[in-house]
Amino acid sequence: MSFADENADEDNPYLRNPPTDFEPVAELSEGDARQRVEQLREAIREHDRRYYAESDPVIADRTYDALFARLEELEREFELAHPDSPTRRVGGEPLEEFDTVEHVAPMLSIDNSGAETDVREFDERVRRAVGDVRYVCEPKFDGVSMEFVYDEGRLERAVTRGDGHEGDDVTRNARTIGSVPQHLHGDYPEFLAMRGEVYMPKDGFQAHNRERIERGEEPFANPRNATAGTIRQLDPSVVAERPLAVFFFDVLEASELEDTHRAELERLPEFGLRTNDRVEVVDDIDGAIDYRDRLLEARDDLDYEIDGVVIKVDSRDAREELGRTARHDRWAFAYKFPARAExxxxxxxxxxxxxxxxxxxxxxxxxxxxxxxxxxxxxxxxxxxxxxxxxxxxxxxxxxxxxxxxxxxxxxxxxxxxxxxxxxxxxxVCDSPVERDGPMAFCTGGLGCDAQLRRSIEYYAGDDGLDLEGLGEKSVRQLVDAGLLESVADLYDLERAALLALEGWGEQSAENLLEEIEDSREPPLADFISALGIPLVGPTTARELARECGSFEAFREAAETDPVRLEGVDDVGETVAETIHEFFASEANAAVVDGVLEHVSPRTVETAATGDELAGTTFVFTGSLDELTRDEAQELVEAHGANATSSVSGNTDFLVAGTNPGATKQADARDNDVPILEEDAFRSLLAETGIDLE
Missing domain, CATH: 2.40.50.140 (Nucleic acid-binding proteins)
Structure with missing residues (x-):
């Protein structure tokens, strides 16, 4: 149905000036609900077409949202969900992997060049083969090319370009994109296979990158990378949250074909398929070159990335006569823009x-x-x-x-x-006041700020913290996003079942992480102080503080009530001591530390060394040792004059590898020619220097 139908309002109340004051669900019979659902689906599809394909909406966004929410409510309450419903755009259950699907017709690449001489040579080849032609000129979108197949008007599948002959079936992801109609409108062909370009609008890209940066995530390099990374997400709900759009620009196959490409493009909006408004038909190659130059000037004003223009022969008969090579169609050429520079x-x-x-x-x-x-x-x-x-x-x-x-x-x-x-x-991130310190500015939210929390967990588990090898930046982000980590202390409440429910986690990886966390419940004092991420307090300073204070209780008491005492410690002066005091004075930080201490008991340390047998050597430990814990081994070598660090470098003398050692540290050791000692070899080394493990 289209708004061109003068009786549309009488048949469907949700098309023009729709009501948003709905009757209570409890007052509807199942028959009434079915009728409302069908009307809402029909109306929402039409509103989508007006918005995406024609850029001419007739209702406000707020009204559209109300209709959409009502449809979701009725489908849920009366169990009327359907694959064709517009509500499928919100996503669905995650996939394990994508199926590989063969394309209806080859999706070949386009011959291209940034030189005008090459463009004119293309034109000469075309005219030698088929005579004078008209060209359709289009923007060359910098997104992800895909095949969209409609059977009897219904979206049957959406497939990535892949190798040009087959690609990944990403239909469930494509259904979440607003400008991809689930069902065609008007007098559409019985079968239609389209080539379209999925892209992320510039404003949506910048907004999404801003959100990623503020959440502490790595931003995408450009809109194309953002689009490619999104369309191949295994979880459709993630795709639904990101601002993707699509332009349809080529008919690959259809039960009814037009004589010209221009005629095809003109009909597509009638079906609800969104086309680009910058397309032009020109009489010759000079017109195409002029089109390219004008579009280059307008490039920065567009809300989508383009890297050139595509020049296509308009006539389908001429296209058939020109044919194709193994890699590209002979009837199309891309005139590329120069790269933006600096x-x-x-x-x-x-x-x-x-x-x-x-x-x-x-x-x-x-x-x-x-x-x-x-x-x-x-x-x-x-x-x-x-x-x-x-x-x-x-x-x-x-x-x-x-x-x-x-x-x-x-x-x-x-x-x-x-x-x-x-x-x-x-x-x-957390709306806490911002304080200035000279040229810098700081959030006062402490560990109560989600951004600081994520990075604090990463630091707590990292090389300068407790060295939990199964918990890197990606894993921390995943656990925080899943709601499993709302504080550092939540690490100690992680359960195997919750980990296994996440993408990418298996029995072994979950078991390894839980063992690492369990082994960290009694960490060396220096490691624990460093792991808290107190500004200006790294592993070296933490080690000196641990030796001076002997216990975490003594360290915290000095930090809170007598920071001057800390000023005499090596690597700690007035500034560092004051920073430590301010860290514990924060209620948010203190609450986080208290929460961790419910699970963790930092070990006390002896303030005097046992000997200097290992003076001048540096050890790194990885994996689990049988005779003593990794933390005990670190304390042992330090007590005899050695340094124990958390990462391998050219200054490392030995990497001691126990059971389930970290692959990264072993690779770093090989790259730096550092000897790797198994536990027996480590014991022998200690015995040779007169150190007894007993």
Whole structure:
């Protein structure tokens, strides 16, 4: 049904000026509910078509949301869920893997060049073969190409391009994309296979990257990477949360074919398939080149990434005559744009919250090529530097890479704003007040801030903490997102069943992590102090504090009531002592520490060394030892003059490997020519120096 039908309102009350004050569900019979559900599905499909395919909505977003929520409610209460329903867009159960599916027709690549001479040679080849032709010119989208197959109007499957002949069946993910109709409208062909480009709009990309940065996650490099990473998610609900869209631009196969490509594109919106409004038909190659030049100038104003234009022969008969090579169709050519270089625009600024609470402003850029690398973000360092450079959202800036690695904004080339960016007064993650310390700014939320929490758990479990090898950045993020970790203390309440329910976890990995956590319940005092992530207190300083205080209780009491006592400890001066005091003075930090201490009992240490037999040597331990715990082994070698560190480097003398050793540390040892000792060899080494384990 279309709004062109003058009687549409009488048949379906949800099409124009729909009511949003619905009768209670309890007052509806099953027959009434079925009728409402069918009307709502029909109306929502039509509203989707108007919004996505025609960019001409007739109801407000809030009204649409109310209709959608009502449909979800009725389907749930009366058990009327259906695969064709628009509510399938919210996702579904995660998949274990994708099936491989053969395409209806080959999805070949496009011959391309950035040189005008090559474009004219393409035109000469075409005219030699079929005579004069007209060309359809389209933007060359920088997204993910996919096949969409409709049978009797219903979305049958959506498949990634893959190798051009077969790809991954991502239908369940595609159903969550708003501009992919579940069912076609109007007088559609009985069978229709379309090629479309899935992409992430620029504004959606920047917003999504901002959210990732503020959550402490690594942002995507560019919209194409974001799209590719999203469409291949095994959990459709993740796809549903991300801002994807699609343009349909080629008919691969159909039960009814038009004579020209232009005619096909004109009909697609009638079916609810969204096309691009920048498509033009030109009479010759000069018109196509002019189209490319105009689109290059308009490139930055588009809300989607393009890297050139595609020039296609309009006539289907001419296309058939031209044919294809093994790799590409002879009737199409891509005229590429030059890569953006160094100068770009700041689209937004995100504020990243570090482990210590420091706020770091990050410029989110329109992706730009810097030294052969696509850059979509750059450091703004701190508020003082922002003010000095007068940088703000909307400015055109020059980007450089420090040490050829870290991108930063070097200077403003052209002001597109007034004034400079100001850091927020409150933390963007936990809404705690922000305090300034010279050129830097800090969130005062402590470990009660989710961003600091995630990084604190990573640090607690990392090399400078308790060295839980099965718990890296990715695992911590997964456990936090799943709601299994809301504090550091929650590590000690993890259960095998909960881990096995997560993607990527098996019996062995779950068992290894739980064993690592169990072994950490009585950590060496120095490791525990370091693991808390107190600003300015790393492993070396923590070791000195442990030797001075002897117990965690004594250390905490000094930190809270007598920080001056700590100033005399090696590596601890007035500034570090005051930082330690402030850490424990925070109610949020104190609560987190108290929670961990319900599960953990840091061991006391002897304040005097036993001997210097191992002086000048450095040990790293990995895996589980039989005769003593790994922590006890570390304390033992330190008591005899050695250093015990958590990571292998060129300064390491021995890596002691017990049962289930970490693969990373062994690889680092081999790379640095560090001897790897099994437990027996370690015992022999100790015996040779006169150290008895008994």
């Amino acid at each position: 100068v770009t625009t700041i689209a937004d600024v995100a504020v990243q919250v570090g482990r210590t609470g420091r706020l770091t402003p990050v410029a989110l850029l329109e992706p730009v090529d810097v030294g052969g690398v696509t850059v979509s973000r750059a450091s703004l360092h701190n508020p003082e530097e922002i003010a000095a450079k007068n940088v703000n959202v909307g400015d055109t800036v020059r980007v450089q890479r420090a040490g050829d690695v870290i991108p930063y904004v070097e200077e403003v080339v052209e002001k597109g704003s007034e004034g400079h960016y100001e850091l927020p007064d409150r933390c963007p």
